[in-house]
Every structure is written in C-alpha cells, then in structure tokens.
Amino acid sequence: MNKQAFQDCYPDELSHCYGCGNNNEHGHQLKSYWQHFDEHTPLKNTTIARYTPSDVYTAIPGFVYGGMLASLIDCHGTGSASAMAYLSQGREMGSLPVLRFVTGALNIRYLAPTPQGVELVLIGRFSEVKNRKIVVDITLLANDVVCVKGQVIAVLMPESMLGNSTLS
Amino acid sequence: MNKQAFQDCYPDELSHCYGCGNNNEHGHQLKSYWQHFDEHTPLKNTTIARYTPSDVYTAIPGFVYGGMLASLIDCHGTGSASAMAYLSQGREMGSLPVLRFVTGALNIRYLAPTPQGVELVLIGRFSEVKNRKIVVDITLLANDVVCVKGQVIAVLMPESMLGNSTLS
Numbered sequence: 045m046n047k048q049a050f051q052d053c054y055p056d057e058l059s060h061c062y063g064c065g066n067n068n069e070h071g072h073q074l075k076s077y078w079q080h081f082d083e084h085t086p087l088k089n090t091t092i093a094r095y096t097p098s099d100v101y102t103a104i105p106g107f108v109y110g111g112m113l114a115s116l117i118d119c120h121g122t123g124s125a126s127a128m129a130y131l132s133q134g135r136e137m138g139s140l141p142v143l144r145f146v147t148g149a150l151n152i153r154y155l156a157p158t159p160q161g162v163e164l165v166l167i168g169r170f171s172e173v174k175n176r177k178i179v180v181d182i183t184l185l186a187n188d189v190v191c192v193k194g195q196v197i198a199v200l201m202p203e204s205m206l207g208n209s210t211l212s
Numbered sequence: 213m214n215k216q217a218f219q220d221c222y223p224d225e226l227s228h229c230y231g232c233g234n235n236n237e238h239g240h241q242l243k244s245y246w247q248h249f250d251e252h253t254p255l256k257n258t259t260i261a262r263y264t265p266s267d268v269y270t271a272i273p274g275f276v277y278g279g280m281l282a283s284l285i286d287c288h289g290t291g292s293a294s295a296m297a298y299l300s301q302g303r304e305m306g307s308l309p310v311l312r313f314v315t316g317a318l319n320i321r322y323l324a325p326t327p328q329g330v331e332l333v334l335i336g337r338f339s340e341v342k343n344r345k346i347v348v349d350i351t352l353l354a355n356d357v358v359c360v361k362g363q364v365i366a367v368l369m370p371e372s373m374l375g376n377s378t379l380s
Binding site (some may be wrong): 068148154 | 229230231233236239268269272279280282286287314320322373
C-alpha cells in the first residue's frame with residue numbers, strides 16, 4: 045500500500061470524471077488517499093481528501109455551494125470504495141479486471157454553512173463492504189468544524205458502462 | 213402567478229449560487245417554473261426545469277457526472293421551495309421579507325446512467341410544506357426515462373446567512 049492517490053490508479057478510459065478524473069482538465073481532480081497514522085502506517089478503514097474550492101462555487105457570498113460539496117463527497121466515496129475493494133481482494137489498486145465504483149445513492153446532510161477560502165477535509169469510513177456494494181460514510185470539515193455529513197452507496201460499475209473496453 | 217423563473221425573483225444579494233444564480237456568470241443558471249397544464253393554467257403542486265449539461269460534466273464518456281445531477285436537483289428543490297412558500301402565504305414571489313431556502317438534506321438515487329447531449333427535465337412535487345421546512349421530491353428524466361430521483365429537504369435560510377442585508 046503506497047501513498048498514490050486512488051484516482052491516479054484509475055485506468056485512462058475511466059478518468060474523465062468532472063469531479064476526480066485526471067483526464068478532465070476542466071474538473072476538480074479530487075485526490076483521495078488512505079489516511080496515515082504516521083508516515084509508514086496507513087489506517088485501513090479511513091480515507092482522506094483535501095480540497096479548496098474556487099470562489100466561483102458560491103452558495104451565497106462567503107459560503108460554498110452545496111452542489112460542490114455533494115460532488116466532493118460523491119467522488120471521495122467512489123474512490124474510497126474502489127480502494128477498499130482492491131484491498132479486500134488483496135490486489136494492487138488499478139490491476140485488471142478493474143474495480144471501479146459508481147454511485148447508487150448519495151445522502152447528504154448540510155449541518156453548517158461551509159466557509160469559502162478554506163481547505164476542506166473529507167474523511168471516509170466504511171460501514172459495509174461487499175463484492176459489488178460498498179457503503180462509505182463521509183464527514184466534511186472546514187476549520188475543524190463538521191459542516192457536512194454524507195453517505196455514498198457505491199456499486200461496482202456495470203459492464204454496460206464499460207463499453208467495449210478491455211477492462212473487465 | 214406568472215411564467216417568470218423562480219430564480220429570477222431572488223434578490224440580487226442572494227443570486228450568486230453556482231447552480232442557479234443570475235449573478236454567477238460561471239455557473240449553471242438553472243431556471244425553475246411552475247409546470248403548466250396549458251398556457252394559462254399552472255399546476256400548483258408541480259414544478260419543472262430543463263437543462264442540457266455541457267459535455268465537460270462527464271462521469272465516464274457518454275454519461276453525465278453525478279455531481280452535476282445532484283446540483284440540478286438541489287437548486288430545483290430550493291427554488292421550488294421558495295416558490296411554494298410564497299404561494300402558500302399568498303404573496304408575490306420576491307417580495308420582502310425574503311423567503312429563500314437552503315438545503316438541509318439532499319438524498320439522491322441514481323437509477324440509470326444519464327446520457328450526455330440530451331435535455332434533462334426535472335419535475336418537482338411537494339411532500340411537506342411548513343413555514344420553515346419544505347420537502348420537494350424530484351424526478352430527473354432524459355429522453356423520457358427516469359434516470360435519477362432526489363429529495364430536497366429545504367429549510368428557510370437562517371438570518372446568519374443573510375448577513376447585514378435588509379431582506380429580513
């Protein structure tokens with residue numbers, strides 16, 4: 045297990061997501077990692093991402109717009125699910141057949157207005173891990189205050205979305 | 213009741229939302245309306261919005277990214293809540309004190325991949341209407357197929373978010 049971002053292990057054909065794809069130059073390019081207890085000790089049930097939204101993503105001036113927060117939670121959730129799937133199968137992330145997850149359901153609670161101009165921290169934990177379904181509970185903090193909580197019910201990407209690729 | 217978009221009735225100070233604000237030149241500028249049975253007959257429990265996302269909002273090539281879909285549902289929900297609040301108080305939309313809603317919770321189910329390059333239609337219906345809390349159930353369709361269902365639990369914007377404005 046290394047410190048490479050989960051999204052950097054996605055195959056090129058599946059790296060166009062506006063929220064987290066390396067191949068989407070207009071998008072957010074969120075990066076998710078295993079959280080580490082120290083430099084050498086990853087926590088195997090906790091993931092982390094950090095992101096500072098641009099000020100254009102306004103709700104009302106001074107606060108981040110809810111759609112951006114939902115997007116960050118969504119992409120941190122599917123990325124975390126993919127990483128956990130590889131981990132639980134004892135496989136190197138990115139190896140074939142690909143274990144890429146999509147969102148079946150996304151449940152968000154906005155607990156406090158999220159300030160702009162601040163690095164947001166997303167912490168993911170796993171409440172269910174099955175072969176084709178992984179549930180990730182995510183807490184989003186700004187200035188150490190919990191602003192948003194979300195749950196991503198991630199499902200293994202159906203073959204119909206993989207098209208004619210050689211990833212399956 | 214006229215055919216003006218709900219978001220066009222928001223006061224200028226509260227029109228910066230990336231999803232639906234007239235004053236956000238980078239954003240989506242979603243427009244929501246009462247759905248009409250015919251030209252002169254609005255349906256007082258149903259709202260509608262139409263939007264065709266740009267192809268940059270990709271999940272994987274060919275499909276719209278879930279964060280965009282969550283954003284559209286979010287803004288259609290809060291816009292619909294505002295319109296319903298004015299309607300149920302018998303007031304003209306946009307009149308003061310302002311009845312602007314924010315999202316307390318957002319629950320989304322992605323039922324089918326949403327194709328790109330297609331006009332998406334969002335239909336909103338109200339399952340709960342109280343003075344400070346309105347619940348909007350939203351169905352998002354592409355090519356007449358239901359792709360996403362969402363529920364927005366909208367709450368009246370707290371005065372702490374209105375700042376020093378004269379809107380309250």
